[in-house]
Each structure stands twice: as structure tokens, then as C-alpha cells.
Amino acid sequence: xxxxxxxxxxxxxxxxxxxxxxxxxxxxxxxxxxxxRRRSGSVAAAQGARGLKVRGFLLGHTYSNFSCRSGARxxxxxxxxxxxxxxxxxxxxxxxKMASFGGGAxxxxxxxxxxxxxxxxxxxxxxxxxxxxxxxxxVGGEWDHLMKNRAESxxxxxxxxxxxHAAGADGEFFERGRExxxxxxxxxxxxxxxxxxxxxxxxxIQGVAVLRDRHGERLTGDDKATTIVQKRLEAARSGERDxxxxxxxxxxxxxxxxxxxxxxxxxxxxxxxxxQGRPVMDARRAGExxxxxxxxxxxxxxxxxxxHLIISARASTDTVxxxxxxxxxxxxxxxxxxxxxxxxxxxxxxxAEAAGGKRPHVHVHxxxxxxxxxxxxxxxxxxAFRQWRLVMAEKARAHGIDMEMTDRRDRASPPxxxxxxxxxxxxxxxxxxxxxxxxADFRYRSxxxxxxxxxxxxxxxxxxxxxxxxxxxxxxxxxFHAHSDFVxxxxxxxxxxxxxxxxxxxxxxxxxxSASQFRIQVVKLSELVSEGEDMHHMTRSEFVTxxxxxxxxxxxxxxxxxxxNRKDFEEIAAAAREHVAARRELMEFTEEQTxxxxxxxxxxxxxxxxxxxxxxxxDAVERHGLDAAAAANKALVDIERVRGxxxxxxxxxxxxxxxxxxxxxxxLQLSKAAELGASGNALIRDAAERDVELKTAILNAERERxxxxxxxxxxxxxxxxxxxxxxxxxxxxxxxDPATVGRTSSSQKGSVRTDAEPxxxxxxxxxAKQHVPRLEEVQRxxxxxxxxRER
Numbered sequence: 001x002x003x004x005x006x007x008x009x010x011x012x013x014x015x016x017x018x019x020x021x022x023x024x025x026x027x028x029x030x031x032x033x034x035x036x037r038r039r040s041g042s043v044a045a046a047q048g049a050r051g052l053k054v055r056g057f058l059l060g061h062t063y064s065n066f067s068c069r070s071g072a073r074x075x076x077x078x079x080x081x082x083x084x085x086x087x088x089x090x091x092x093x094x095x096x097k098m099a100s101f102g103g104g105a106x107x108x109x110x111x112x113x114x115x116x117x118x119x120x121x122x123x124x125x126x127x128x129x130x131x132x133x134x135x136x137x138x139v140g141g142e143w144d145h146l147m148k149n150r151a152e153s154x155x156x157x158x159x160x161x162x163x164x165h166a167a168g169a170d171g172e173f174f175e176r177g178r179e180x181x182x183x184x185x186x187x188x189x190x191x192x193x194x195x196x197x198x199x200x201x202x203x204x205i206q207g208v209a210v211l212r213d214r215h216g217e218r219l220t221g222d223d224k225a226t227t228i229v230q231k232r233l234e235a236a237r238s239g240e241r242d243x244x245x246x247x248x249x250x251x252x253x254x255x256x257x258x259x260x261x262x263x264x265x266x267x268x269x270x271x272x273x274x275x276q277g278r279p280v281m282d283a284r285r286a287g288e289x290x291x292x293x294x295x296x297x298x299x300x301x302x303x304x305x306x307x308h309l310i311i312s313a314r315a316s317t318d319t320v321x322x323x324x325x326x327x328x329x330x331x332x333x334x335x336x337x338x339x340x341x342x343x344x345x346x347x348x349x350x351x352a353e354a355a356g357g358k359r360p361h362v363h364v365h366x367x368x369x370x371x372x373x374x375x376x377x378x379x380x381x382x383x384a385f386r387q388w389r390l391v392m393a394e395k396a397r398a399h400g401i402d403m404e405m406t407d408r409r410d411r412a413s414p415p416x417x418x419x420x421x422x423x424x425x426x427x428x429x430x431x432x433x434x435x436x437x438x439x440a441d442f443r444y445r446s447x448x449x450x451x452x453x454x455x456x457x458x459x460x461x462x463x464x465x466x467x468x469x470x471x472x473x474x475x476x477x478x479x480f481h482a483h484s485d486f487v488x489x490x491x492x493x494x495x496x497x498x499x500x501x502x503x504x505x506x507x508x509x510x511x512x513x514s515a516s517q518f519r520i521q522v523v524k525l526s527e528l529v530s531e532g533e534d535m536h537h538m539t540r541s542e543f544v545t546x547x548x549x550x551x552x553x554x555x556x557x558x559x560x561x562x563x564x565n566r567k568d569f570e571e572i573a574a575a576a577r578e579h580v581a582a583r584r585e586l587m588e589f590t591e592e593q594t595x596x597x598x599x600x601x602x603x604x605x606x607x608x609x610x611x612x613x614x615x616x617x618x619d620a621v622e623r624h625g626l627d628a629a630a631a632a633n634k635a636l637v638d639i640e641r642v643r644g645x646x647x648x649x650x651x652x653x654x655x656x657x658x659x660x661x662x663x664x665x666x667x668l669q670l671s672k673a674a675e676l677g678a679s680g681n682a683l684i685r686d687a688a689e690r691d692v693e694l695k696t697a698i699l700n701a702e703r704e705r706x707x708x709x710x711x712x713x714x715x716x717x718x719x720x721x722x723x724x725x726x727x728x729x730x731x732x733x734x735x736x737d738p739a740t741v742g743r744t745s746s747s748q749k750g751s752v753r754t755d756a757e758p759x760x761x762x763x764x765x766x767x768a769k770q771h772v773p774r775l776e777e778v779q780r781x782x783x784x785x786x787x788x789r790e791r
Contacts, residue, residue: 015373077390080470083404084490088474088483091402094393095312096329098380103303104147107140107367110308114342114365116357119350122342125331130340143338146305146369153301154211156257157221158249159184161205162197164242174273177205182275183236184229184245188213189294190275191261191286193268202242206268208260210297211250221250253300254290254420261286287436291420304370307378311392312363313401319345319362321399326364328395333388334368337378341366356427409464412493414446414453452493468494543587550580624682632683635673639694642666670694674701 087093102110115122115136122130130136161180177194192207212218219225226247233245251257262283265272272280280286311329313322323343330339343364344357351357370378378384389405396403408415421440422433435441446453455461468491475487554573620629646662674697677684688695 077386078393078405080410080467081473083406084410084467084470084474085477086402086404087406087410088487089402090483091404092314092317093406094389094396094403095310096385096388096392097310097312098385099308099310101302101304101370102306102308103152104140104144104149104305105303107143107147107306108137110306110367111136111139111340114308114340114367116350120342120344120348122340123327124340125334125338139340143306143369146338146371146373148303148305148371150301150303150305152252152303153299154218154221154250155253155298155300156251156260157209157211157219157225157247158260159205159207159209160246160248161207162202162244163204164202173203174277177203178273178275178277180233180243181205181207181209184233185209185219186213186217186232188219188275189297191264191272191280191289193264193272195268195271206264208257208264210257210294212297212299214297219247221247223247252302254295254298257294257298258287258290261290291436307368307370307380309366309368310363311366312361313396313403315346315361317362317401319343321401322362322396323364325392325396325399325401326366328398329388329392330366330368332395333391334378336372336374336376337369338373339366339368353428356424356431360429407463407467409455409460410467411490412452412454412464414451415443417444417447454494464494540587540591543583546583547580550576620683628681629683631676632673632681632687635669635676635684636687638669639666639673642669670697671701674698678702678705 111122112118114120115130118131118133118136122136124130124139130139159181161177161184163176163180173194173196177192181190181192188210190207190209192205194203194205196203211221219229226245229247230245233243251260261272261280265280265283265286270279270281272286274280274289280289311326326341326343330341341364343362344359345362346358346360349357349359368378386405386407393403393405417433417435417440420436422435422444424431425434426432433444435444455464471487471490471494475484475491554576558569558573617629617633620632624632642662642665646659646666649659649662670693673684673694677688677694677698678701684694685698688698
């Protein structure tokens with residue numbers, strides 16, 4: 001049967017029809033094709049409706065899958081030494097940045113941005129070049145089945161409250177307004193302004209609020225939410241019927257919230273406060289309120305149907321080669337996904353430099369669908385980003401561009417800043433930013449100045465130590481002597497310095513905080529010196545600890561000190577070190593006098609006991625092993641602990657219950673130790689030679705084990721058992737524990753074991769080769785019983 005792809009209006013329907021037609025003809029098994037498609041295949045769109053060539057499944061292409069969920073193995077990293085050697089020789093680092101995510105509704109705007117509204121040629125995953133708005137607008141239709149179009153969360157709401165009677169003075173306006181808004185919103189964060197109505201019949205509140213409360217309840221910010229809040233407000237203030245609440249709008253994210261709070265500040269200058277009564281006087285404070293305090297309360301969600309990637313290179317990079325490398329990278333890394341990309345450079349970018357175009361370096365913008373035709377989603381994690389840079393560097397080298405994958409820890413580079421932490425000031429040439437907060441500005445300037453930054457986690461510190469060793473190894477190679485300055489600079493950056501990088505700059509930028517920290521450290525130092533006055537007799541270890549604490553306090557005070565306090569600090573440091581020197585002389589004098597004085601008999605005895613105890617423990621571990629020694633030691637300690645508790649109860653009244661409990665616990669601990677001894681623990685057996693109760697418990701445990709083993713053998717051979725002479729009840733009597741004599745139950749008294757009488761000739765049922773070993777076994781058991789009686 002022949003199918004006509006032109007009969008289908010949607011591209012995915014064409015692909016489905018072609019796929020089912022191939023299956024009906026037996027051209028490919030479904031399981032094999034599905035597995036191939038999920039692992040490495042790429043689905044190309046069927047374009048019969050537009051007169052283009054209809055493409056099927058690209059069986060000849062394989063791709064390295066980047067998703068851990070797919071089960072594919074990642075390629076191994078390029079060796080650190082090879083990467084560092086390339087950087088020393090002048091290779092540029094690979095830059096692959098995740099710019100943003102977006103939903104299906106923003107796909108058109110993102111494509112218009114990278115295509116400069118259709119003026120720059122855009123290429124898709126099939127190699128088709130798209131020009132003009134018409135071809136670009138068709139991309140949304142092709143990708144529509146991959147877009148979930150999930151609605152973004154409603155995070156910020158705009159509200160208005162009308163009160164039908166006036167309150168009085170301005171202070172009463174704000175106090176009354178804050179109380180009403182708190183009742184209405186139920187503890188949510190908000191900023192509001194209060195103004196009197198023009199007809200003086202009441203006042204009006206305009207505000208911006210976080211729609212999600214701390215318990216997770218989220219208002220929708222629409223008419224339905226207005227009704228809910230109005231009922232809540234009327235229930236809370238039943239005596240007032242002239243209050244009207246209304247939501248006037250809502251939006252998503254901190255950008256929306258910051259813009260609305262700034263607009264509120266602009267419309268009501270000097271009359272905006274937050275829920276805590278703090279004034280919001282200017283636009284900067286409005287941004288800090290939303291970005292720093294409201295951000296964690298929003299729990300904002302945005303659809304992630306597409307992502308925007310930026311791949312950058314140096315200004316002198318060959319444009320054609322870089323575009324080819326970027327094309328290969330996208331095809332290799334995102335095989336099976338839809339994407340479009342375009343190249344921007346200073347010579348061909350139609351966007352003006354003042355508007356943010358004509359950047360001084362060549363770069364590629366790519367818009368990639370997060371979900372593939374097979375249903376796989378792109379993984380966006382730190383290991384995945386590292387893999388992207390690795391593949392991009394590999395493709396660039398294949399096209400003649402010297403490029404290496406770099407890690408921030410390779411050169412102790414500072415962390416990058418996000419778009420929410422900076423705002424642009426000048427876009428001519430390289431964009432100049434300023435931080436939105438003091439911390440963000442410090443982070444931005446540290447990144448621009450490439451200030452060395454040492455990671456704080458143990459894993460990263462180990463990595464940086466390995467990187468420093470590799471840089472040192474490269475320096476020893478003769479081929480890199482010409483680049484020794486660069487290599488030495490990297491080694492210096494990776495040094496583990498005592499003072500964290502950037503602390504002095506931070507303190508210089510905040511003189512008030514520096515002076516406060518300096519005073520704190522001086523107070524700590526004075527407390528240490530006073531503490532030393534009370535310690536008249538320090539041992540050497542105590543003095544070393546004390547000296548380190550003083551030096552640490554001096555170091556911290558010097559770090560927090562401003563230039564104005566230099567002279568005072570030097571005097572304080574000299575006095576502190578002089579005091580420490582005096583304490584050292586006193587400690588050494590005390591040690592000298594102690595060494596001349598003969599040691600007391602008790603101290604010598606205690607020292608000898610400790611040494612003997614340590615020696616015996618070492619011998620036990622060496623002879624029997626650490627596990628056996630530790631188990632024996634624990635068992636013996638538990639026995640002595642219970643015995644000590646029993647001794648403490650002696651002489652007290654009403655101790656029957658406590659004594660019985662302790663004696664039961666003692667019996668239990670003796671049983672545990674006896675099991676160890678019966679299992680062959682030589683340390684327990686040695687202790688039993690000096691402990692009658694423990695020895696008795698071990699004998700009982702051994703006897704019970706023998707009886708259990710014999711019963712087991714008799715049970716397994718009951719069909720052909722040999723009759724054995726009965727045991728004498730006197731010989732089978734279990735040795736009683738002295739601690740439990742007189743408390744034997746009636747069941748224990750009547751549990752004397754007896755064997756069956758001999759029952760005839762054993763040779764009748766057993767062969768001769770079985771009969772002889774059984775006689776030997778009976779003889780061995782009789783010998784054991786005789787040994788027990790002799791003991």
C-alpha cells in the first residue's frame with residue numbers, strides 16, 4: 001500500500017505514517033529501532049508538504065548521548081597534563097554558556113533575537129538555512145509537539161484596598177493599613193503605600209505582595225482569589241463592612257516583582273513600607289527587597305521547553321572554522337533534538353554596538369529543544385556542562401582551532417556572576433556592569449580582575465592540589481621553558497595561602513566593619529592574656545596551645561586592622577609576645593625543677609601500671625588480633641561493671657529487686673563471655689583461670705555445646721544409630737553457678753538427660769565400614785566425659 005505524506009497537515013503525523021508504513025513492510029523491527037533511536041539516532045522532519053525532500057531515520061549517524069538517564073557512557077576527560085600543556089602553548093579555553101530557559105510561548109522571541117529579526121541566517125539541525133521571518137516563523141509549528149507549554153507560576157500579585165473612612169494622621173494611616181493588609185494576606189510578605197482618597201471620605205492602599213505563604217498556599221491573584229481574600233477580611237474584621245479588597249494583576253519572578261515595587265516607590269515617594277514597617281525609599285532598596293528577601297519565598301517556576309546556549313571564542317578566531325566546529329558540536333551533543341543556531345561577529349552583526357550588538361568576539365547562539373522526538377530530555381548539570389566544553393574543544397581542534405576544556409579550579413578562577421547580580425552600564429565594546437548589591441558588585445569585580453579564588457570544599461581542594469602538581473610537572477619539561485612565566489603564574493595562583501583571597505579588599509571597602517572586627521580581636525587578645533595570668537603551671541603541651549591561640553588572635557586582628565591602627569597594633573602585639581615569652585620561661589623553669597625533683601612513689605607506681613597495661617594490650621593485639629582482643633576486653637569490662645554495681649548495693653536496705661536485676665545481668669554477661677571462651681578466645685580463657693564464676697560459665701557452655709552436637713549427630717543418624725551405654729546422672733549434672741545456687745527451677749532439677757538402652761546388634765543394620773567409625777566416636781565421647789569428671 002502506498003501512502004501520501006501530503007495528506008497529513010502536521011509534520012509529526014507525516015513521520016508517524018512513514019514509520020508505521022515501514023513497520024508494516026517489515027523493514028525494521030520496532031524494538032531495534034526504538035532502542036537505536038533512544039541511544040543515538042536522530043529523527044529528521046518529513047517535509048513533503050512543502051515540496052522538500054522527505055527524510056527518514058538517519059541510520060548512518062551515531063551520536064554520543066549526554067544524558068545519564070539514557071545509560072550511555074560519557075567519554076573520558078582529556079588528561080589534565082595535555083590540557084595544561086595546550087593552555088601553556090596558547091590555546092584558548094572552551095566557553096559554552098547556558099544563557100536562559102524558555103517556554104514554547106517564548107520560542108519565537110528567542111529565535112528573533114538570535115536571528116536579529118531575520119537579518120542573520122539561521123541554520124537548523126538538518127543543515128537547512130532559514131532566512132526571513134516567514135521561514136523562521138515555521139520553526140514554532142515544527143517544534144510544537146515538543147513544547148509542554150506549562151504555565152509559569154504566579155509569584156507576585158498587585159492589590160488595592162479601599163477603606164471607606166479616614167484614619168487620622170499619617171502614622172495612623174500606615175499602622176492601620178499594615179494591620180488590614182496583614183489580615184487580608186495572611187502573613188505573606190508585601191510592600192504597600194497608603195494615600196487619602198481625593199474626596200477625603202477614606203483612604204486607599206496600593207501594594208505588591210508575594211502570593212505564596214510560608215506553608216505553601218499560593219493565591220492565584222485573579223477574581224477568584226479576590227473573593228477568597230475579601231471573605232477572609234470580612235471574617236477577621238466583622239465590624240467593618242466598608243473595606244474592599246481587589247487583586248489588580250499578577251506576574252512571575254523577581255524581575256516582575258522588582259519592577260512593580262520600583263513603580264510603587266516612584267508613584268508614592270517616601271510613602272512605601274514593607275510588612276515590618278521598614279521604609280522603601282528608592283529603587284535600589286526596592287530591588288534589594290525583592291531580590292534578597294522575597295526570592296526564597298517565591299518558589300518560582302518557569303517552563304523549560306527550550307534553552308539558549310552561547311558558544312564563544314576569542315576575537316582573532318577564524319570565523320568559518322569556528323562556525324563549523326560549533327555545527328559539529330551541536331550535531332554531536334544534541335543529536336535527536338531540534339535546534340537552530342546563528343553566528344554573530346563584529347563584521348556581520350546588524351545590531352548597533354550601542355544597543356548591545358557587534359560584540360568584539362565571535363560567538364554562536366543556539367536555541368535547543370529540551371525534549372527530543374524520542375522523549376529524552378537534556379540534562380543540565382555541572383558534569384553535563386563540563387562534557388559540553390570537552391566536546392566543543394575537541395571539535396574546535398579538529399577544525400584547526402587551538403582550544404582546551406578548562407575547569408574553574410584549574411587556574412583558581414573566581415566564580416562567575418549571574419544576570420540577576422549585575423546591571424549593564426555601557427555596551428560599547430566589552431559590556432561594563434555594576435552589581436545590584438554590594439556582594440554582587442564584589443563578585444563581578446573579582447571576576448573581571450581574575451582574582452585568584454580557592455574553593456572551600458575538600459573535594460575541590462584535592463583537585464586544585466592535583467592541578468598545581470601538574471602545572472609543576474609541565475614547568476619541568478624543556479619544551480615549555482618559553483612559557484615559564486605563564487606556568488609560574490598558574491602555580492602561584494594555586495598556592496594554599498593562609499589568608500583567603502579577597503579578604504583585605506573586602507575590609508578596605510567597609511571601614512566601619514573593619515574597625516569593629518579589629519576591636520573584637522583586641523578584646524579576645526586581652527582575654528587570652530588574662531587567661532594566661534591564671535595558668536601559673538603550664539605543661540609544654542598546654543603552653544603550645546596557648547601560644548598558637550595568641551598568634552591566631554594577632555593574625556586576625558592584623559587582618560581586620562586599618563592603616564590608622566597600625567601603630568597601636570604594633571604596641572599591642574609587642575606586649576602580647578613579651579607576655580608569651582615570659583610564660584615560656586616560667587614553663588621551662590618549672591620543667592627543669594620537676595626533672596631535678598625525685599618522683600613520688602605513687603606517681604611512679606601509676607606510671608608503671610599504665611605502661612604495663614599498654615604493654616599487655618599491645619601483646620594481646622599482636623598475639624590474638626585486634627577483633628579478638630577488643631571483644632574480650634568489652635566482655636570483661638561489662639562483667640566488672642555489673643559486679644561493681646552489686647558491691648555498691650551491699651549494706652543498703654530494700655535492695656531485693658535491684659540485686660536480682662543486677663545478678664541476672666551478671667549471669668547474662670558471664671554467659672556472653674563464656675560463649676567467647678568456648679569459641680576459642682584465649683584472652684577470656686586466661687581471665688577464667690583467675691575468675692571462678694567465669695571458669696564455671698565456660699565449662700557449662702562447653703558442655704552444652706557438646707551435648708548439642710551429640711544430639712544433632714544422633715538426630716541425623718537416627719535411622720541407623722548405634723546403641724550407646726547410658727550416662728550416669730551424676731556425671732551429667734551441670735556445674736552450678738555459685739551466684740545462682742539455690743534458685744534452680746523445678747524444671748531444671750528434673751531435666752537429667754538419659755540415653756536409650758542398647759537395642760541389639762549394630763552390625764545387623766550398619767555396614768562394617770560405618771560401624772567402626774561409630775565405635776571410635778563413642779570412645780572419644782567417653783574420653784571427654786572422663787576428662788570432665790577429672791576436672
